[in-house]
């Protein structure tokens with residue numbers, strides 16, 4: 001902390017008495033008092049302005065006193081507040097007339113205050129950066145779980161936003177930071193997005209025909225500054241690109257942006273914590289740049305000469321950066337300097353510097369590590385807040401002007417000090433350089449050197465200021481701070497290498513320069529003609545030093561803190577917009593899925609019920625159809641078989657000689673009759689099946705929909721076409737001789753043939769019975785009764801013969817009547833034997849079941865599928881609902897958090913009341 005060096009100030013040689021008078025007040029204050037202490041430097045009195053400053057710092061020193069507790073960015077201030085309540089010494093006032101020393105003290109105090117302000121702002125920004133990184137990392141996690149909606153990039157518009165980063169030039173920064181439109185106002189997505197552009201979230205996307213882009217409107221996209229996706233791929237139009245991107249791609253693009261941003265924030269953090277600052281000292285040949293550098297260092301480090309001698313860039317750094325060793329690292333051409341790699345430079349001692357600087361054939365640059373001979377509060381190289389490296393550039397001429405301009409443009413050059421000779425004013429090269437540098441660095445620190453040589457000082461000042469007004473108007477406006485008329489050679493300096501120490505450190509810098517005689521002041525350097533005049537020169541120079549330090553700090557605030565502040569504001573603003581949009585999207589998604597869920601839950605229950613009902617319905621239909629077909633077939637076939645004997649089969653009896661053929665034809669006709677009946681039953685089954693299929697089809701259309709249950713291409717004629725059906729229809733029976741003799745039939749008909757006579761009857765009866773083998777003993781006994789036993793004995797043989805002949809003749813004569821029933825019975829018997837009727841009925845009905853089973857199964861699976869779909873959808877929507885709830889909460893918090901953080905960062909006043917003003 002910079003306050004560490006305050007006690008040293010108090011013991012400076014200038015006002016030992018005064019400081020000792022304050023000794024009692026400056027006793028260490030017990031912990032936890034950690035606030036900076038202010039000590040009067042110089043004559044022992046504290047000016048009103050300084051007091052006001054101290055008071056203001058006590059209230060808002062940059063440690064957050066005035067806004068404590070307002071934000072997460074503020075640290076724990078209890079110690080500091082506790083310290084404020086303690087008794088503290090009040091500096092004594094000794095009213096006296098203000099002199100030049102008062103001014104110097106005021107300046108010094110102002111510088112310290114400035115440094116404190118700078119430090120406080122740096123810490124606030126550091127905390128803001130840490131918070132922004134946290135927020136970004138949280139956002140990246142969220143983006144993984146809930147892909148964010150994102151703005152698209154319109155390349156043709158808003159071209160130069162990126163310049164808000166470190167390279168931003170002063171003018172750009174100024175205009176940007178002063179612009180009331182920055183950062184842009186927060187807009188709510190709901191009002192700023194047009195309905196067509198509102199993207200929806202994950203689940204809804206899956207149901208959209210087009211892949212959902214999850215990009216915001218163009219209007220919203222234009223507001224984005226940091227987290228902007230650039231969609232500049234070839235010639236494809238923005239809309240095409242947007243729609244070709246899936247939400248996952250957008251999420252990963254956003255993640256990329258977030259990572260970049262985190263990286264940039266880390267770099268900014270390093271940058272604001274970096275205390276080093278480079279000051280380039282340039283100017284005309286022989287203007288006294290090296291002398292000026294040496295005066296700043298209070299050591300004659302760089303070679304001075306009456307003729308141009310500096311031919312390479314010499315960077316003077318604190319030896320502590322080189323392990324405390326004073327030496328020169330000369331960097332050969334085309335090497336990139338790395339202090340830790342000795343192959344990148346050659347090492348020389350300080351006394352060799354003159355040679356290296358003058359001979360530029362081998363080296364382009366050199367780093368000169370020197371020990372600081374000045375106290376920490378006076379030192380320009382290192383004062384705890386800013387470590388300045390001075391770079392002495394070769395004098396400007398037509399050769400060096402370009403190189404120097406390029407050098408000056410480097411990002412790490414915080415300040416350009418232009419040294420101009422009071423006697424020669426600005427040369428053409430100087431004017432060129434200032435004009436071109438004015439684009440990059442609007443403000444320039446001007447040192448008009450060799451002022452001691454000027455007799456009419458007022459005229460010189462006027463003339464030079466007039467020229468500056470033309471060359472660099474910004475500098476002219478703040479000429480009091482930025483333009484200084486000094487005599488660098490009047491500043492007492494120590495030799496580069498002092499005898500004894502070997503380091504050049506130590507000793508009193510106010511001692512006379514051991515080699516001042518070398519200067520063109522003819523050995524008067526540091527002495528002057530009169531003590532008063534010399535003192536005035538020194539005071540002028542010290543005033544310059546104070547202003548330079550302030551300027552460096554101010555530049556640093558602009559070049560290091562301002563970009564960080566702007567970037568944080570931009571990134572927070574982007575996140576805030578994203579949060580606002582995504583919070584609203586999450587809310588609308590939540591509303592939508594909630595109402596969707598209200599529909600899905602009953603639809604799911606309904607679907608389950610419907611599935612069972614329809615399955616039952618279909619099963620019933622199939623069952624009934626099969627039963628009907630079975631019964632029909634059975635009945636039909638039984639009828640056919642039963643009646644086949646009495647049906648006119650259209651077979652003519654050709655006579656006895658073709659009796660067998662007749663029997664065969666008859667049999668075939670009967671079989672055909674049966675087969676035809678089977679076919680008729682199959683047709684009936686076809687019709688029934690067609691009905692069943694169309695019924696299932698209707699159910700499908702009604703409950704599943706045409707898309708999932710397309711019309712069935714059922715072809716009834718294809719039923720029963722397989723070989724097994726043909727085989728099942730087949731039946732055969734053999735015609736045998738006995739089929740022609742229908743004895744039982746004859747017996748049944750005996751009444752009808754009574755007219756043929758008793759003998760015939762008896763023969764027939766006997767014969768029939770004998771032949772038939774049925775009750776022949778009864779017949780014999782019956783005949784014996786009628787004829788008596790003798791007659792019987794005589795008649796028996798011829799009778800039997802006659803009876804046989806007659807019977808045969810009779811039987812043969814009635815074939816057309818007896819054969820069909822005989823055959824039909826036989827057929828019926830053999831059909832019954834193979835269970836023809838049942839097997840065909842069950843075959844046909846089974847086929848019907850099988851055919852109807854297919855669409856039924858399809859319908860069933862479709863119904864099951866839609867129930868499953870509903871179940872899955874319910875699960876998904878429930879998940880989306882939970883996600884949306886989480887997202888809504890997250891983004892609502894994020895919105896609040898970023899808004900608060902932005903407000904806090906916005907309040908970091910880098911331009912603040914410049915303590916430099918108090919120094920005037």
Ligand SMILES: Nc1nc2c(ncn2[C@@H]2O[C@H](COP(=O)(O)OP(=O)(O)OP(=O)(O)O)[C@@H](O)[C@H]2O)c(=O)[nH]1
Pocket residue numbers: 284285286287288289290291292303304305306307308309310311393394395449450451452453486487488489490518519520521
């Ligand atoms: N009278 C007077 N002479 C000065 C002053 N500053 C520098 N000189 C002299 O001017 C001459 C040139 O000084 P340098 O410091 O070498 O000038 P430079 O600008 O570094 O020169 P190059 O970089 O080599 O072009 C030296 O002889 C210095 O003594 C000054 O304020 N008053």
